[in-house]
Amino acid sequence: MHNLRINEQRLWDTLMETAEFGKTAKGGIKRLTVSDLDRKVRDWFVARCEEAGCTVTVDDMGNIYAVRPGKDNSLPPIACGSHLDTQPTGGKYDGVLGVLSGLELVRTLNEAGVETQAPIMVVNWTNEEGSRFAPAMLASGVYAGAIDKQEAYALTDKDGLKFGEELERIGYKGDEPCGERQFGAFFEVHIEQGPILEAEDKVIGVVAHAQGQRWYDCTIVGRESHAGSTPMKLRRDALAAAARIILAVQEIALSKAPYGVGTVGVLTIGEPSRNVIPGTVTFTAEFRHPDDSTLEEMDKALREAVAEAAKAQDVEVDLKDIWHYPAVRFDKSCIDAVQSATDHLGYSNREMVSGAGHDACYVNRKAPTSMIFIPCKDGISHNEIESAEFDHCAAGANVLLHAVLAKAGV
């Protein structure tokens, strides 16, 4: 067993094959959740898992569970997986590497004729990205009981389409109630999406923690008026107020260095016109930090900045909390299984905090969970140039194989 390795080329080929579903001109992937492209890659994944002898079921949030039987199927399966949906400017590895590493693990066990004690399960979580329908990690959040299912179904995208209806339309609203599926443990392989492993020339990140996050929607209402004839002191300029708040997001994050981060990713002006003072502006904001009390301080400072901007520009500002999850500490036995698999395989490594959110962060609330990181080029992700090395993808999948075997027993 100790010499068992995944088939590196076959893993790589599946990554390149699935990258065709939503391929962009720049070599990335745009495969938004519960879109027709998401359906296509899901159909591909289900077919490959069934060919590999797995029993595949789908729950009512569209999560796909592919189970490879073990000697004792009364035991809860040892699971692995991630997500097949991408950002609009997505890359070839974010999420899909974790799902396909699970498929490759099953294929490798089949070829080696290995029968594990506990069953093995490969999972695709719906809408991890939270781009088309916010918040992120939607279906794993419902699974963990952190997000209400009916509220999830009612979420709308920028065209007013509802998540629940889109899930039904692509044929992936299953019967199994989301939340019932038992896991003996869960491991997620993922690119780091940051620069640390590459900078330190390390192959594996043994992930022990993940940052807490707070997401906001901000709406500012001022008054449209003439850009030429309205004196500066009589303006109620919604965009000038937004600019003050956006700069405050930057300053608050920088004040909590080295871990604090803050981002404004979407901004819309109600009825933009070059010679009209903007009357309504909406934008998103988010903070992240590995320490919950620091995240609270960042939240407080933002609210103070909002009050100041509202006063300075004589506008109404509504700052809505749309999502908050506290910092995550993964399960020690799973972290140890990843560490010993990594040591056994001889990969350079270091312990890490995940800057990004992942489905594993929610699954960790219901089952022993941890993550395995590999480097990505220049730490770039959520970008079509996202890139990872053949050997590193193989290393992540090999560590997954041996961590899962350690938990499943043979």
Ligand code: HGY
């Ligand atoms: O935003 C995140 O952390 C994740 O990539 N959806």
Ligand code: MN
């Ligand atoms: Mn991801």
Ligand code: MN
């Ligand atoms: Mn992502």
